[in-house]
Amino acid sequence: MxxxxxxxxxxxxxxxxxxxxxxxxxxxxxxxxxxxxxxxAWAIIAARTSPYVLPSPEKVGRTLLDLARSGDLWAHVAATLYRVTAGFLLGTALALVLGLLASSRQTARGVLRDINAVLNATSVFVWIVLALIWFGLTDRAPIFTTLMITIPVLLSNVFEGIDNLDRKFLEMAQVYRFGPYATFFHITVPSLVPYLFAGMRVAFALGLRVSVVAEIFGVSTGVGYMMNYARDTLRTDAVFAWAVVLILMMLLLDNLVFAPLLRWLTRWR
Known part of the structure; x- marks a missing residue:
């Protein structure tokens, strides 16, 4: 006991x-x-290195606070988010339209898969250069670049969702004589939602990185422009500060927007 x-x-x-x-x-x-x-380790190395090569964490932190207090941080973050969101939403809408075409015609699906493979193989710098030629120094250049980079990611997930459609639902749609549009919106779209949102999560993060690169070449606002401006003015501390801002943007959007939505959609499914 x-x-x-x-x-x-x-x-x-x-x-x-x-x-x-x-x-x-x-x-x-x-x-x-x-x-x-x-x-x-960064602070130790920075203490033995030139501030131009590697500024200290304290210096970067002070620069970040100054940017927030002056309002420059919020203005340029808003400009970048506007361009990324516009290109991303256009890519999502186009992916859904092409998904409708791919789900209704086997031949169209094969053609779209081949086109998507070509888009996947195209370098981001090709789209940046073409955007500068076609749209000049305007917001449309980074929006177009974001659109062309996010479409292949979204389409790949749409195709995966179509390939994994439950055939029983499609047979039920035929029994009840659903047309192609009714079948797409009532059967295909609900089944595609988890795949589409998983692709949207990756596509938005990729679009954000690409848009920042496009801003370096094409516009006078945004995170990418400010990083390039800081480099031109030999402000390495500001380069690091804007890099921290970009990382925080990605983490916050992924964890506060896309991750909860994906969990909810997966639970719903």
Whole structure:
């Protein structure tokens, strides 16, 4: 009896001990620790290096605060988000239209797959140069570049969703004599939503990076323009500050917008 009484508290203590590592993982403690060590190493190296080559974390932090206080941060972030969102939404709408065509005609699906393969193989710099030639130094250049980069990603996920359609639903649509449009909107689209949102999550992040590159060459506002301007004026601390802004934009949008939407859609499915 005594051994059983002693063993019982030990058994109940094990889950508590095991929950500590789980809690640390939940709050990303290992990742935070690694980031702290990287910042410390950065500070040590920066102290022995020219500020032009590698500014200190403290200097970058002060520059970031100055940008936020002056309002330049929010204005240029808004300009970049506008261009990315416009190109991204156009790409999503076009992917849905092409998905309708691909789901209704087998021949069209084959042609679109081949075209998508060509788009995937086209370098982003091709679209940037063409955008500058066609649209000049306007917002349409980065919007067009974002559109052409996001379409292949979205189309690939649309094709995957079409290939994994439940044939029973399609047979049911035939029994009830659904037309191509009714079949697409009532059968195909609900089945494509999880695949489409998974592609949208990747496409938006890719479009954001591409739009920033296009801003370096084509416009006078935005995160990419400000990074290039900081480089031209020998403000390496501002280059690092805008790089931090870009990383934070990607992380916040992915974790606060796309990840919750994808979890909800997967649970709904």
């Amino acid at each position: 005594t051994s059983q009484r002693v063993a019982q508290p030990a058994a109940t203590a094990r889950p508590r001990a095991a929950s500590v590592p789980a809690l640390l993982r939940r709050v990303h403690a290992p990742t935070i620790l690694v980031l702290i060590l990287l910042v410390v």
